[in-house]
Amino acid sequence: MNTNGHKDVIEVTDLRRVYGGGFEAVRGITFSVDRGELFALLGTNGAGKTSTVELLEGLAPPTAGRVRVLGHDPYEERAAVRPHIGVMLQEGGFPSELTVAETVRMWAGCTSGARPVEEALEIVGLGKRSGVRVKQLSGGEKRRLDLALALLGRPEVLFLDEPTTGLDAEGRQGTWELVRELRDAGTTVLLTTHYLEEAEDLADRLAILHEGRIAATGTPEEVTASQPSRIVFDLPDGYFLGDLPPLAELGVTDHEAVGRTVRLRTHELQRTATRLLVWAERARVELGGLDIRSASLEEAFLQIAREASGATKAAPEGPRSGATARKGAAV
Amino acid sequence: MSTVTSARTGASAGTTTSVGRVAALARAELTLLSRTKATLVAALFVPLVLPLTTRSAIDDMDLEGAGLSVGSVLLPASIGFSLLFAVYSSLVSVYAARREELVLKRLRTGELRDLEILAGAALPSVVIGLVQCVVLVLACTALLDVGAPEAPHLAVLGLLLGLVMWPALAALVASFSKSVEGAQVAAMPLLLVSMLASGTIAPLEVMPDRLAAVCELLPLTPVITLLRGGWTGNLSGYDTLGAVATAVAWTVLAVFAVQRWFRWEPRR
Numbered sequence: 001m002n003t004n005g006h007k008d009v010i011e012v013t014d015l016r017r018v019y020g021g022g023f024e025a026v027r028g029i030t031f032s033v034d035r036g037e038l039f040a041l042l043g044t045n046g047a048g049k050t051s052t053v054e055l056l057e058g059l060a061p062p063t064a065g066r067v068r069v070l071g072h073d074p075y076e077e078r079a080a081v082r083p084h085i086g087v088m089l090q091e092g093g094f095p096s097e098l099t100v101a102e103t104v105r106m107w108a109g110c111t112s113g114a115r116p117v118e119e120a121l122e123i124v125g126l127g128k129r130s131g132v133r134v135k136q137l138s139g140g141e142k143r144r145l146d147l148a149l150a151l152l153g154r155p156e157v158l159f160l161d162e163p164t165t166g167l168d169a170e171g172r173q174g175t176w177e178l179v180r181e182l183r184d185a186g187t188t189v190l191l192t193t194h195y196l197e198e199a200e201d202l203a204d205r206l207a208i209l210h211e212g213r214i215a216a217t218g219t220p221e222e223v224t225a226s227q228p229s230r231i232v233f234d235l236p237d238g239y240f241l242g243d244l245p246p247l248a249e250l251g252v253t254d255h256e257a258v259g260r261t262v263r264l265r266t267h268e269l270q271r272t273a274t275r276l277l278v279w280a281e282r283a284r285v286e287l288g289g290l291d292i293r294s295a296s297l298e299e300a301f302l303q304i305a306r307e308a309s310g311a312t313k314a315a316p317e318g319p320r321s322g323a324t325a326r327k328g329a330a331v
Numbered sequence: 332m333s334t335v336t337s338a339r340t341g342a343s344a345g346t347t348t349s350v351g352r353v354a355a356l357a358r359a360e361l362t363l364l365s366r367t368k369a370t371l372v373a374a375l376f377v378p379l380v381l382p383l384t385t386r387s388a389i390d391d392m393d394l395e396g397a398g399l400s401v402g403s404v405l406l407p408a409s410i411g412f413s414l415l416f417a418v419y420s421s422l423v424s425v426y427a428a429r430r431e432e433l434v435l436k437r438l439r440t441g442e443l444r445d446l447e448i449l450a451g452a453a454l455p456s457v458v459i460g461l462v463q464c465v466v467l468v469l470a471c472t473a474l475l476d477v478g479a480p481e482a483p484h485l486a487v488l489g490l491l492l493g494l495v496m497w498p499a500l501a502a503l504v505a506s507f508s509k510s511v512e513g514a515q516v517a518a519m520p521l522l523l524v525s526m527l528a529s530g531t532i533a534p535l536e537v538m539p540d541r542l543a544a545v546c547e548l549l550p551l552t553p554v555i556t557l558l559r560g561g562w563t564g565n566l567s568g569y570d571t572l573g574a575v576a577t578a579v580a581w582t583v584l585a586v587f588a589v590q591r592w593f594r595w596e597p598r599r
Contacts, residue, residue, distance in 0.1 A: 057440055082442045083346070093437025095429070097366045098359060109355020110441050112346045149437075 008032040008068075009157055009188040010039070010056060015065035017051050025051035027212035028065065033190055033205075038183045040199040041192040042301070043209035049192035050090055052209070053161050056190065057087050069157060083112040086155030088146045090162050090192075096135035100126055100145060103134060104152065111153040124148045125174060139166040147175065151182070158182065160191040164198060176202060200297045208304055215304040220297055227295040227303055228253055228265035231273060235260045236285040250275045261289070269294055352443050356451025360425070364455050374421045374456065378413035378463050385532050392537055399534060399563070402477035407558035408531040409467045411551055414493045415525055418453075418460040420518050422501035425452055427514030430505070435595045449589070453498040460497075464490060481564020485571065489557025492578040496550060499585035506594040525551040530559075550585075553578035 010033040017026040026048045033039040041049045055062050058074030058081060067073065072080045094103050101117055108114035121127045124144040129137065137145065143166055150158060160179070164172040179202060183189055193199055199206050200220045207217040216223050235241070241257055244250075251268040266272040273292050280287050293299075364371060382405055389404050429435050429452060438448045471477045480486050504521065508514035526532065528542075529551035535543040546552055553574035560566025560574070 059436070059439060079442070079444075082440075087440035089433070089437060089440065091433055093433035093435075095359070095363050095432060095434055097363050102359060102362060106355050106359035107441065109358070110347060110352045110438070110443050112442060 007034060009035050009037075009070060010190060011066070011068040012052075012056070013066040015052065015055060015067060016063045017048075017055060017060070018063040025212055026055070026062075029207075029209070029212070029214050031207050031214065031217060033188060035188055036183065036186050037204045038179070038189040038191070038202055040203035040206040041190070041209055042194070042196065042199045042206050042297075043192075044194060044305070047209040048212040049194075049209055050161055051212075053159055053190070053192055057085070057159050058082070083153065084155060085157045085159065086150035086153060088143075088150040088158075088160045088163055090165070092134075092142045092146055094134045094142070094145065097133060099131050099133055100137070101130035103145065104130075104148060107149045107152055113154060114152050115154065120148045120152050123151060123178070140168060140171045143167055144171070144175075147178070155187065157188045158190070160189065162192055162194070164193070164195065172198075196297045196301055208301060210305060215307075216300065224295045224297055224300050227300040228267050229269035229272075229292075229294045230299065231264045231266070231269075231276065231293075232289065232291040233262055234288040235262055236287070239285065245275060245279050347442055349444070349447060353447050353451040353454065356438070356443065356448065357454035360452050361455040364421075364425075364459075370421050370424055374417040374459055375463075377416040378409065379466070381412045381416075382409040382467070388532060392533070394534070394537075399536065399559075400477075402471055402475035403559055403562050404534055405475060406467065406471040406477055406562060407555045409471065410464050410490065410493075410558055411525070411529065411531045411555050413460050413463040413467065414497045414551070414554065415522055417463055418456050418494065419497040419501045420515075420522060422453055422456050422498055423505045423508075423514045423518040424511055425456065426502050426505035427508050428511045430594060431510060431597050433596070439595055445590075445593075445595075449498070449502055449593075453501075457494055457498060460494065461490075477562060480561045482561050482566070484561070485557045485566060486561025488575065489554045489561065489578070492557075492575075492582055493551075493554040496554070496578065496582040496585055499582065499589050500550060502589045502593055503585055506589075506592055509598055521550075525549060528552075530555045534559075547573070548577060550578075550581040553581075 010031075012029060012031050015026055015029050016024070018024045029048075029052065031039070041052060043049050054060055055067055056069060056074060058069070058078050061075045067075075069081050070084055074081045074085075098106070100121065104117045104120055108117060108120075114120075115123075118127065118130070121130055124147050126141065126144055126148060129141060134142070134145070143163065147160075147163060150160065158179075163179070164175050167175060176198070179189060179191070183204075191198075191202070203220060205217070205219050206223065208215045208223065216226075235257075241255075241262065244262075247255055247264070250264070251266050251272045252264045253267060254265040256263045264272065264276075269292070276287075364374075385408065386401075386405065389401055389408075392404075394400060394404060426435075426449075435448060439445070443451070472479075500521065501518075504517050505514050508517045528546045529549045530546065531551070535546055535552070535556075538546065547556075556566065556570070556574040557578070560571065566574070
């Protein structure tokens, strides 16, 4: 069977998913992923990422809307789609008493065109752990075993649901490198993540999911381009906001001052920064805590979350940035 | 059938087949069974030991008045225990454990069809049950001079229906639990009722008529009836039809219910 004719490998139209209890996890989303593209679904926990991916994987039928993977309905036409996709679930799903090699062997027996067991384990760096029972693996090793199974059948389309959650910094880099290699070799990849850094570094295009809806979509550059850059500094002693040059002349679109800390937003970072620094130089003052930052996905994300659900609610629910993630993830 | 061999070596190159997928899964499941000592002991030894303990109770019954012998009661009862412990009870645990470990969900992301997943998980237990039945037949023949079955086709039919019906019932019962321990509790009612009231220990012939009429409708009863009829050869055409109809009805019902209500993922 040849399914290679389609340009759009994944097509999602007005997709909805309502759970038995009435909770609407996915509220009408539309996007498509081209062949060979790496598409990231970015969102906080509970944004609807996994609920969406499960529909793409064909684990459940959508409540409404349409999903096509390689031109087929992944739920109704499971047999046509499954041999061509690889799936990494958010949580393992391995019998704890099997060894690593036994687990891969079982999966290989159920996978068309499977790689040899040793090769699959080498790819993810578990070669030396093949005789170990799954229950003795660390959280990071389990994620890598899951990745090995997803890659076993050399899939055309790869679904990765939070592939690096629970990995340490090194493991995360390793997984990113592997995902890039696969993408370069022509694999279409859809990954979900709540690590902004991961989406920014890996994705060709991304969609930010918020409360079951797509809040923004495009390339990482496009999504961030709409967002302002920012400059933060402490006012020197004896100076007030009014002592600065007129903010509009600096190109500042928006500002806030908390205590002595001033936060400026601008779409013309170079002009604003230059004029501010020239002013400081001439006034012979030191701008303490100076932080000049171009628009980032993080800023975009927080802004979108604020706009979507009101400022009070969004701020504490913000995504984990790369730095926080690294701290919390040593395995 | 290169896939079956490749399932064995783990390095498959071609497209998988239904048989190959079930075989790969069953092999893993057998490995797991051999590593779960409690389940293994329950599955292997209880059905072989239990008949010995019920022997004295059977000796005390007025069997000759009902046209039965010790052997023709004990043998079907033993096979019934094997279906209950080696197949039903152990499979309830297996299905619940695989669901709670998210193994079933994981398997459903692959090429396996739903029925293949359930069949692959059940296969080792079903084979153990089958082997036990053969051992029990040989042992009863040697020790209790049961003699060759008069109507072997009835015995085979009863056993086959039992081997489909009880895995399906196990899958269904496993759906009504939230944990492996819960599944064991959920398995108990059907297990106890079947042990006491399906003509295993106390043949229906020695029960009051009204009670016997209800007991005839239990899922294990037609299996026992067909097995016993297979050996004695004195099951009437009407009774045979009734037993087969009851067994088929339970099997169809169980399979339908599993398709409709089987839980593939833990409750959240």
